[in-house]
Amino acid sequence: MKEPxxxxxxxxxxxxxxxxxxxxxRESRRFTSQRLGLHFGKPFHRRRKRxxxxxxxxxxxxxxxxxxxPAFHLPDNFVIYRIIGNDLVPRHAKxxxxxxxxxILEHEPAFEACxxxxxxxxxxxxxxxxxxxxxLEKHHQPYLRIPFDHDEYRQLRWDAGGLPSPEWxxxxxxxxxxxxxxxxxxxxxxxxxxxxxxxxxxxRNTALADGRSRAKWVLPxxxxxxxxxxxxxxxxxxxxxxxxxxxVILSMARIIDNTQLLTPGxxxxxxxxxxxxxxxxxxxxxxxxxxxxxxxxxxxxxxxxVRGPWDKYNFHTWDAQRxxxxxxxxxxxxxxxxxxxxxxxxxxxxGRTGFINRxxxxxxxxxxxxxxxxxxxxxxxxxxxxxxxYDRRRLIGMATAEPRLFADLMDKAEQSAARGPHxxxxxxxxxxxxxPHDYWHPAPYWWPDPSKKDGTPYQWRDxxxxxxxxxxxxxxxxxxxxxxxxxxxxxTILALTGIAAGRRDLLERAxxxxxxxxxxxxxxxxxxxxxxxVRRGHNGDQxxxxxxxxxxxxxxxxxxxxxxxxxxxxxxxxxxSFRSWLAEYSTWxxxxxxxxxxxxxxxxxxxxYDVQLLSIALFLGDYDTAADVCNGAWLRxxxxxxPDGSMPHELKRTKPRHYxxxxxxxxxxxxxxxxxxxxxxxxxxxxxxxxxxxxxxxLAAAWxxxxxxxxxxxELPADRLEPLWQDCRNHFPELADRLxxxxxxxxxxxxxxxxxxxxWMIVRP
Numbered sequence: 040m041k042e043p044x045x046x047x048x049x050x051x052x053x054x055x056x057x058x059x060x061x062x063x064x065r066e067s068r069r070f071t072s073q074r075l076g077l078h079f080g081k082p083f084h085r086r087r088k089r090x091x092x093x094x095x096x097x098x099x100x101x102x103x104x105x106x107x108x109p110a111f112h113l114p115d116n117f118v119i120y121r122i123i124g125n126d127l128v129p130r131h132a133k134x135x136x137x138x139x140x141x142x143i144l145e146h147e148p149a150f151e152a153c154x155x156x157x158x159x160x161x162x163x164x165x166x167x168x169x170x171x172x173x174x175l176e177k178h179h180q181p182y183l184r185i186p187f188d189h190d191e192y193r194q195l196r197w198d199a200g201g202l203p204s205p206e207w208x209x210x211x212x213x214x215x216x217x218x219x220x221x222x223x224x225x226x227x228x229x230x231x232x233x234x235x236x237x238x239x240x241x242x243r244n245t246a247l248a249d250g251r252s253r254a255k256w257v258l259p260x261x262x263x264x265x266x267x268x269x270x271x272x273x274x275x276x277x278x279x280x281x282x283x284x285x286x287v288i289l290s291m292a293r294i295i296d297n298t299q300l301l302t303p304g305x306x307x308x309x310x311x312x313x314x315x316x317x318x319x320x321x322x323x324x325x326x327x328x329x330x331x332x333x334x335x336x337x338x339x340x341x342x343x344x345v346r347g348p349w350d351k352y353n354f355h356t357w358d359a360q361r362x363x364x365x366x367x368x369x370x371x372x373x374x375x376x377x378x379x380x381x382x383x384x385x386x387x388x389x390g391r392t393g394f395i396n397r398x399x400x401x402x403x404x405x406x407x408x409x410x411x412x413x414x415x416x417x418x419x420x421x422x423x424x425x426x427x428x429y430d431r432r433r434l435i436g437m438a439t440a441e442p443r444l445f446a447d448l449m450d451k452a453e454q455s456a457a458r459g460p461h462x463x464x465x466x467x468x469x470x471x472x473x474x475p476h477d478y479w480h481p482a483p484y485w486w487p488d489p490s491k492k493d494g495t496p497y498q499w500r501d502x503x504x505x506x507x508x509x510x511x512x513x514x515x516x517x518x519x520x521x522x523x524x525x526x527x528x529x530x531t532i533l534a535l536t537g538i539a540a541g542r543r544d545l546l547e548r549a550x551x552x553x554x555x556x557x558x559x560x561x562x563x564x565x566x567x568x569x570x571x572x573v574r575r576g577h578n579g580d581q582x583x584x585x586x587x588x589x590x591x592x593x594x595x596x597x598x599x600x601x602x603x604x605x606x607x608x609x610x611x612x613x614x615x616s617f618r619s620w621l622a623e624y625s626t627w628x629x630x631x632x633x634x635x636x637x638x639x640x641x642x643x644x645x646x647x648y649d650v651q652l653l654s655i656a657l658f659l660g661d662y663d664t665a666a667d668v669c670n671g672a673w674l675r676x677x678x679x680x681x682p683d684g685s686m687p688h689e690l691k692r693t694k695p696r697h698y699x700x701x702x703x704x705x706x707x708x709x710x711x712x713x714x715x716x717x718x719x720x721x722x723x724x725x726x727x728x729x730x731x732x733x734x735x736x737x738l739a740a741a742w743x744x745x746x747x748x749x750x751x752x753x754e755l756p757a758d759r760l761e762p763l764w765q766d767c768r769n770h771f772p773e774l775a776d777r778l779x780x781x782x783x784x785x786x787x788x789x790x791x792x793x794x795x796x797x798x799w800m801i802v803r804p
Contacts, residue, residue: 090361093344096369098283105283110255110320115279117153118254120246123171123262124160124237130397130404132383136162137171139263139380142297144178148268150275154253157182160242160262161235163412183249185242192235193416193717196673197228201357206678208671209639222402226332227357228674232409233330240325240335251319256287258316263380264291267300274375278316286323286371287316288345294378309376312349315339323365332405333358344368413666420717421665426598427657427715428708428796429535430803437539437801445539447787448798452536455529456548460555461522462562468517470570471580477565480518480586482572483508496576502693510791519564520589524791526556527596532788532797534599543606550608553600558616566623569633584636584644587628591647594654594708595796601658618659625655625664642688643698645675646705653712662716669718672709676720679706680729684737696747700760703734704794707766711803721770732771735763739777761785762799769804 105111121143126136140157157175159182162168175182199205207213208224216224226233234241243259250257256278266274278287290309299305315336317323323342329335337349342365354360384400425431437445463478470479483504487494507517515521530552537546555562571586600617603609609617628634628651637648649668656665679702681687689698710720710731724730742760761782767774768781788797796802 090341090350092346093364093368095344098281101283101285101370105285108320110282110285110318113255113319114152115256115275115282116254117150117256117258117275118250119153119155119258119260119266120158120250121155121260121262121264122158122160122239122242122246123162124239124242125163125408126167127401127404127408129407130382130384130401134167135383136262137167137174138383140171140174142380143265144174144180146301147265150266150268150271153271155180156246156249157262158242158246159184161185161187161238163187163236163415183245185238185245187236189416189419192232192412195231195235197670198231199228199674199677201227204678205674206641208674209641209645209678211639214635214639219399222399222406223355225406226402227355229406229409230330230333232412233332233405234327236409236412237331237405239331240327240329243325243336244327247317247324251317255319256316257319258289258314260314260377261379263382264314265294265297265300265378265380267305267378269304269306270376270378274316274377277372277374281372282318284370284372285318285321285367286343287375288340288343288371288373289314289316290373290376291379292376294381297381300378307376307378311379312336312347313340313345313373314377315343321367323367326362328359332401338362342368343371345371345373410663410666413670414662417666417669417716417718418660418662421657421662421715423657423660425715426601426803427654427712428595428598428802429798430801431538433801434535434539444787444798444800448532448536448539451532451788451797452540452545455532456545458525458529460552461526462555463519463522463564464562465522466517466519471573471575472570474565476563477570478519478523478568479570480520480572480589481505481508482574482582482586485574487575494575497574523556523589524592526552527592528788528791528797531596531599534602535798535801537606538602543608546603546606546608549599550603550613553603553609553617554613557620558613563620566620567627567631569631582633584633584640587633587637587651588644588647590651591705591794592791592796593651594712595802597654597658621655621659622661625652625659625661628652628655629664641678642686642692643702643705646679646702646709649675650705650708650712653709657712657715665716669713669716672713672718672720673723673725676706676723677725677727677729680734682727682729684729684733684735685741686734694748696742696745699738699741700763701792701794703731703738704763706731706734707763708794708796715803732767732774735767735771736774736777739764739767739774739779756786756789756793758782758785759789759793762789762795765800 121140123136123140126133132138157180159168159172162171172182172184199208202208202224208228213221213224246259247257250259274287274289278284290313291311292307292309293311294300294307299307323339325335326338329338334349334352337352340347340349342362344364433440437448464475466475466479468479469475470477482497484500484502485497486500486503486505488496488498506512507514508520509515510521510524512521530549533545533549533552536542537544537549557563568587568590569581571582571589573580573582573586577583600609604614628637628648634648637644639645640648649672653665653668656662656668679686679688686699686702689695689702692698706720713720721731724733760779762785764778764781767778785800787800789795789799
C-alpha cells in the first residue's frame with residue numbers, strides 16, 4: 040500500500056515555515072499599500088534608493104578652484120551663529136534654551152578672530168523670548184530676531200497632500216494604524232505649521248546670508264552647540280591647513296552632563312549628526328521646504344555627498360526623493376567636533392533605546408507644541424463672555440427695534456413655558472441597559488422580525504418608521520427624542536425671551552428645564568448616547584454612532600445656558616455640575632466606538648459631530664479641542680464638497696433634495712461657531728476652489744431646476760431655506776441676484792429636522 044505524501048507542514052522545516060509566513064505577510068502589505076495608493080513596504084515608508092557614493096574631489100582640483108576664488112585672499116576669520124528656537128517639551132526640559140544660552144555665555148571662551156552672533160528664531164512665548172534677549176544684551180551679544188507673527192501662523196492649515204485623500208484621516212484605516220504611524224501622519228498634516236514655528240533651515244539661511252559678508256568661515260550652529268577651547272583650536276587648525284575645502288563637516292558629541300565640558304582636555308566621542316561649516320564663497324544653502332523632524336540638515340549632507348547613517352534612512356510616502364548631488368558635492372573635509380549641550384532629558388540621550396525613544400518623543404513634542412500654539416491663538420481670539428451662536432446686541436434691542444419679531448418671540452415663549460419640565464426618566468419603555476437615566480431611541484427604520492419570538496435581530500424597512508420614532512408623534516413618549524428636542528428648544532426660546540423682555544421668570548423657567556434634564560440626580564440623563572438609534576440584535580444592542588446626530592442642536596442650546604449663567608438663574612454649583620456633564624459627554628464623544636464612527640461620517644453626520652464637539656469646547660474653554668476641530672474642519676470641508684459646489688455624499692441619499700440643503704445648513708452652523716473663535720470658514724476657498732459661496736450658488740441654481748425625487752416635494756415647506764438664504768445674503772452679496780427674494784413672513788421656528796435654530800433671524804452674522 041502506497042503511503043500518503045507528507046503534508047507541506049510536515050515536510051517543511053521550521054525555518055521554511057517562517058519564510059513562507061514572512062512572504063505572505065509581505066504580499067499582504069503589498070496588496071494593502073496598493074489599495075491605499077501608497078508605496079510598498081512598511082506602511083507610509085518607501086524603500087530607500089541605492090545611491091552610488093559621490094567621489095571626493097581631488098585636493099589638486101580644490102586647490103586650483105580655491106586659488107581663483109575671492110575667498111583666497113581673505114584671512115581665516117570666523118563667525119559663529121547659534122539659533123535659539125522654541126523649547127519642545129517634553130523632548131526638552133522647559134526653559135532649556137534659556138539655560139543653554141546662559142551656560143554658553145558664562146563658560147565658552149572667546150576665540151581669536153571669531154565673532155559670536157545669535158538668531159532669535161520665532162519664539163512663541165513673549166516672556167521666554169524677552170528673557171533670552173535680556174540675557175544676550177546683558178552680555179553685549181549681537182543678535183538677529185526672526186519674530187513669530189501670530190497672524191501669519193494662523194493662516195497655515197493642515198494639509199493632507201501626500202495622503203490617499205483628505206477624508207482618509209477620518210477613516211477606519213487611519214484609526215487602525217499603530218501609534219507610531221499615526222504620529223507620522225499627524226506630523227505630516229502639520230508640516231506647514233512646523234516649517235513656520237520651528238523654521239530650522241530658514242534660520243540657518245538667515246545666518247548664512249548675514250555671515251557671508253562678515254567672515255570667511257560661517258558656522259550656522261544649533262542653539263545648543265558649544266566649543267571648548269581645545270575643540271575650536273583643533274577645528275581652526277584643520278581649516279587653516281586645508282582651506283581649499285569649501286565645506287567642513289563638524290561631528291557632534293551628545294553631552295549628558297555639561298560640567299564635563301569644563302574639564303581641561305575633555306574629548307568626547309563625536310558620532311552624532313554633524314554641523315556644517317561654510318566658506319563664504321560656497322553656493323549651497325539649506326532647503327527651507329524640509330520641516331524639522333524630516334531631516335532638514337541631512338538633506339544638505341545628501342547633496343554634498345557626505346556619507347553616514349542617514350544613507351540608510353527610509354522615506355515616507357510624502358517625502359521628496361533624495362536630492363541629486365550638488366555641483367560642489369565631494370568638496371568637504373570631515374574634521375573637528377562640537378558639543379551638543381544636555382537637553383534636560385538624559386534618558387533620551389544614551390544608547391539605542393534613547394535613540395529610538397528620542398524620535399518618538401520628538402514627534403510628540405512637535406505635535407504638542409504646535410497644538411498649544413493653535414489653542415493659545417484661538418483662546419486669544421475668543422470672547423468667552425459672548426454668545427457663540429446668537430446675536431446678544433440684537434436680542435437686547437429687539438423690543439423696540441423689531442416689535443413684530445418680539446411679539447412672536449413672546450408668543451412662542453408662552454407656549455414653551457406651558458410645557459415640561461422634561462426628564463429622560465419619563466419615557467414609558469426602557470433602554471437595553473434597563474437604566475431609565477440612559478437616553479433611549481431605537482433606529483427609526485428597523486423593525487422586529489415577526490418570525491422570531493423576541494423579534495431580534497431587527498430588520499430594515501426602508502422609508503417605514505418604527506412607531507414612536509417620529510418627532511412629536513403622540514406615541515413618541517415611549518422614547519426620549521421628543522422630550523430632548525423640547526428641552527433644547529423650549530429652554531432656548533425662554534432664555535432668549537427672558538433677555539429680550541427683561542423677564543427673569545422666563546429665565547428661571549428655562550433653568551428648571553436645564554436642571555431637570557442635565558443636573559438633578561433624580562432626573563438627569565447619563566452623559567452618553569450609547570442607546571441612540573439602536574438596532575435590536577445588532578452591536579450588542581447599542582447604537583453604532585448615527586444616533587449622536589440627535590444632539591445636533593446643542594450648539595444653540597448652549598447659548599441659552601450662557602444667558603442663564605449671566606442672569607444668575609443657575610447657581611455656581613449647578614453650572615459646575617452642568618460643565619461636568621458636558622466634559623463627560625465630550626470624553627465619550629471622542630473615545631467611544633460610537634463617537635469615532637460618527638466622526639468618520641462623510642456627510643452631515645461628520646459635520647454635525649464637529650458642531651457638537653466645537654460648541655462644547657467653546658463653552659468649557661477647552662481650546663485644545665476647539666483648535667483640533669477647527670484644524671480638521673478644513674480637511675472635512677474638502678471631503679464633502681465637489682469643485683462645482685455640490686455635496687456628492689448628500690446627493691446619494693434617498694432624499695437628496697432634503698439632504699443637499701440640510702448638509703449645507705450644517706456647514707453654516709459650523710462656520711458660525713468657527714467665526715466665534717476667529718476662524719473664517721465663510722470666506723474660505725480650498726486649492727480646488729471649493730467654498731461655501733460656491734456651494735450656495737450651486738444649491739440656489741439646483742433647487743428649482745434639478746430633477747429631484749418627486750416624493751420629496753410635498754414634504755418641503757416653502758420657507759425652509761429662508762434661514763440659509765439669509766446667511767448667503769449676509770456673507771455672499773455677489774450672489775444676491777441669484778438667490779430667491781426674501782420670504783415675506785418666514786416661520787421663526789422651523790421643524791428641527793431642517794437643522795435651523797429657533798429664531799434664526801437673530802443669530803450672529
